[in-house]
Amino acid sequence: MSYAHPEVLVDTEWLSQNPPNESRKLVEVDYDPVNGYQKGHINGASLIWWKRDINDPVTRDIISKKEFEALMSKNGITADTEVILYGDFNNWFAAFVFWVFKIYGHENLKIMNGGRKKWELENRDYTTDEPQISPSQYIGQPPDEGLRAYLFDVSRGIGKEDTVMVDVRSPAEFSGQITAPPEYPMEHAQRGGHIPDANNIPWATAVNDADGTFKGVEELKQNYEQKGVTPDKDVICYCRIGERSSHSWFVLKYLLGYPKVRNYDGSWTEWGNMIGNPVEK
């Protein structure tokens, strides 16, 4: 059985045979561009830096439609361009950017399965040359808020039979043993634990550990359905800052074809810091 939307994935071999051109743009999305893109990237790829390019610099929010259009223009992307995303940290941030592209209505969008991890395991070439890009004209769509869950949506969903929360963090974060791994000292919360009744299905259970690629349909179905995460539910995914959960959002929405999946990008750094929010350990 194939994925519900196989057109959203390309593999490393396909990309090596089909390099970027005028109508196909390749974009590396990094959390840490100094140790990623700047050390080497796939030939022809431009960079979207998660922190700088996709987040509002002052308010905690994703960029506005106007800022998204400017970002697309800078990367030479038009509304008709085929865009292929890949990145560091098992494509977590590429998936986050995929989610933002979809919020602003970009249609022809794909992820390179396995991201930097698989490309490097296969000893494929990198370059440090940055592509010459002519700015484009980009007109985005109004934001599709149906893809995003806010604090209010999550509070309202607690205790409802037709809503299911998927906490994609590690079991140690879910149980409240830690609020963030020590390598992310800026991403802690005041309280550890999880949103009441959430299911702990770590993002990594959706990927093959060896190369970071997505698991097959049957394995993915088993992974989610046995925990009650079924297509008839309103599914809300969250993690610590909303990037790992966008990876699981991508799996549920595009690989399994669930009709109603939202990413709660406020995630634990919002929920675990709000006064009065209920927390389960």
Add this chain to the structure above:
Amino acid sequence: MLLDLPVIEKGSFYFIKDGNTALILEDKTKRGLEIKETSEDETLKVKADKGMIHDMDGIGHWVPIRWYFSKDSYDLSSVLVHANAMEKKYTELRELTCPQDDD
């Protein structure tokens, strides 16, 4: 196991442990950090376990977790010089962020 080694000196922010061939200085503020590589520390010029910490921009920085001072070249007093320097640095940082109330 590093955990089982006897502690011969400790401060608020460090342990010095007695290894077979080295005195091991551990930075307590890096507890739990995953060791990503072991290589020479450019400042102290001894072998060190290193991890990576990401700053507010998401940029990863290599940080030493523990240093291995060979017993052939270093005695406890020379390791303590580095340990005390570390203790002073972290005490000053703590004072900046959480000053003691002297009243």
